[in-house]
Amino acid sequence: MTLTMTQTPLGEANFGFDAFVRMVHDTIGVCIPQTKRHMIETRLGNRVRALGLKNTQDYFRHLFTEGGLDSEMPHIAETVTTNKTDFFREVDHFYYLRDVVLGNEVRHGRNGLFKVWSAAASNGAEAFSMAMILAEHALSFPGFNWAALGTDISNRVLEHARRAIYSHNVIEPVPAALRNRYLYEGQNEWQGKWRISPGLRNRVQFKKLNLIEEDYNVDTDIDIIFLRNVLIYFDPDDQLTVLRRVGRHLAPGGHLFVGNSESMIVRMPNFRQVAPAIYRKEP
Known part of the structure; x- marks a missing residue:
């Protein structure tokens, strides 16, 4: 872009x-x-x-x-821009994705493909955290097919996300079982570095996107959108504009996640709050 x-x-x-x-x-x-x-x-x-x-x-x-x-x-x-993110940041959101959305509502994905979007992806930690949850679900339900998208305005962090290489302190929040399955530890000159497994990397696409622009080159039937800890940098008018534009890309019945400090910002008539900072788009 x-x-x-x-x-x-x-x-x-x-x-x-x-x-x-x-x-x-x-x-x-x-x-x-x-x-x-x-x-x-x-x-x-x-x-x-x-x-x-x-x-x-x-x-x-x-x-x-x-x-x-x-x-x-x-x-x-x-x-x-501030590019601050962590693996499994605001972990209750990932529990909700795993236990409520996937655990109670989803078995095989909408129209055969369950889609998630990290709309302010930074270095990719959020998108890969979502991907780990989806990959785990697919182990229990082999017919479950999924895809993940991460977008950001920064070329530098997008390149970091595509490389998918992180230091030990960055991947520390990743639960041990997920770390063993989806992260490879570097050896020799790469000691102290970890890389996301190829199988997971291949499921996550990263591309540049400016949330303030009018049109997004993003699918309009996405099941889960994480728009977290970015609205706080916009003024109230732009917050509402971005929410409306992002909301157009969420499928009916899909869920929008915002940062815990942004929960009061979401005021759209067709979005119902179902948990702290989590909203469901009404069909």
């Missing part, structure tokens, strides 16, 4: 940090408070040095008056 921006010449007073904040909100949806200005400008220092510029003001000029915005957008997305 390419973020294409219209280059509009701005006056000298209009291409500073405030213009940068507005541009980020309009293109990515992320709100940057003034309290994070120093942190963001410090992070932008890497791009300032890489481009041979003197300071962030020169960088903003490069973006807004010298045609550099399009080529810099991937780097900007890396700078302003």
Whole structure:
């Protein structure tokens, strides 16, 4: 996915940090408070040095008056987004997926294929955690077929997810039985690293997606969507817009999971709360 921006010449007073904040909100949806200005400008220092510029003001000029915005957008997305996730984070959600959705409701998947989507996948830990739950279910029900999708706006974390290599401390939350079945421990120079098994990797697709864009190249009959710990970075209007767009891709009877701190954000008439931060789309 390419973020294409219209280059509009701005006056000298209009291409500073405030213009940068507005541009980020309009293109990515992320709100940057003034309290994070120093942190963001410090992070932008890497791009300032890489481009041979003197300071962030020169960088903003490069973006807004010298045609550099399009080529810099991937780097900007890396700078302003927070890529924090863990295996089996907010573990009660995975228990619900295993015990309620799969345990009570699903045996062979909708139309022969049960689909899950990690909509803010970061390094892939969430998508692979879901995949382990589904793979375990398939061991008990051989006719159960499934597929998983992970999306993110960051090229860097998507590449990490596709490599599927994690350090020991990162995979520590994975239960021992699942670790033994779905993770391979590295040897020699790879000691201390673990990689997701090929069978699981082949079931999980990762691709780039900007949640603030109007159309998503994603199926519209997904059974489970995890949209967790990303809405908190959007303003209230964008939160509702993203929820509505994501909700269009959930099959009737499917479940939407948000972060525990985001539960009060979900206010859509056809979504019924069935557990903390978990909503079922009414048929």
